[in-house]
Amino acid sequence: MTESLLHHRAEGPACGPPLLLGPSLGASYAVWGKIAPELSATHRVVRWDLPGHGGSAAGLIGPGATVGDLADLVLALADSLGLERFAYAGVSLGGAVGLHLALHHPQRVSSLAMICSSAHFNGSRPWEERAALVRGEGLAGLVETADARWFTPGFTVPELIADHRAADPEAYAACCDALAAFDLRERLPEIAVRTLLIAGRRDPATPPAHLREIADAVPDATLVELPGASHLAPAQCPEAVLTVLRAHLDGPAKRGMEVRREVLGDAHVDRAQSGQNAFTARYQDFISRYAWGEIWTDPTLDRRERSMITLTALVAHGHYDELAMHVRAARRNGLTPEEIGAVLLQTAVYCGVPAANSAFATAQRVLAEEDDPTG
Structure with missing residues (x-):
């Protein structure tokens, strides 16, 4: 692992459809710990750490960083893994990175899921103040209030709190700089990839109104609100998030199977499916998902x-x-x-x-x- 790349963990079959998972500010890729192993049964799942978080080097970004800088790091990671096109899901800041990728690099993103995220984060001032606080006093004060920002009362994930405490203050502050400058509201109608939005109804950081704003503007968007979920929904409500994500990720395969039957006929497809076994199952999924779910459905x-x-x-x-x-x-x-x-x-x-x-x-x-x- 070189320090020029984001620290990451890859799981699942090498030939599976790739899926990149982005974390929230202050958290490591452990925020996906209860979801990534499940998704890796069908996908090549790659979850990554923000600079200065988890195992990623702090020097990957500096003062004045932007979400675009973080997106470039994600693309560099994807390139190093040979992932030309991938599905993407991200929490909070990780979701903002996905939105940037979908807008500026649509040829790389097959689908997008934003979880407890936003097209803006309430203006620059709160993040400028937080960056100054962290640069001056470190992260101790923010760690003490992390549970209240991330979860509903009485819930916690000690591993994520420990990762927050261990984050590099300068890299954390640079991520705050990125959030301060981020606002893609005016460009949301340009997003052309299939987009899933998951909101936590008890999320104080990015409440459901933020996700509704995206859903109203992005042409091919679906919004799901999770009762009882706060900001780090994948850690607090993993089963609910997993169910919604699976339906979203399996969309091309389902539509592909429909088109495959329309074009080739039920008899042929039934024969192909009846002959499927553990050895050929991934290939059949590949045919349905890519050949029929993406190429044959392209309206060009x-x-x-x-x-x-x-x-x-x-x-x-x-x-x-x-x-x-x-x-x-x-x-x-x-x-x-x-x-x-x-x-x-x-x-x-x-x-x-x-x-x-x-x-x-x-x-x-x-x-x-x-x-x-x-x-």
């Missing part, structure tokens, strides 16, 4: 256009069994036999006559079966 191209592209690619690589399946899919997507023939004729020019010969034979067989299902 319609399904007719995607079918024509797919037919051409399958001919080019000689995948004639798959071609038969996608000739049937092309008919479901509205292509006529004449249009399918025109696509295959074009492949004779660009993929070669022998490939087109095999493609025409495959397509003719499939189309004949459609005309005479008993044949």
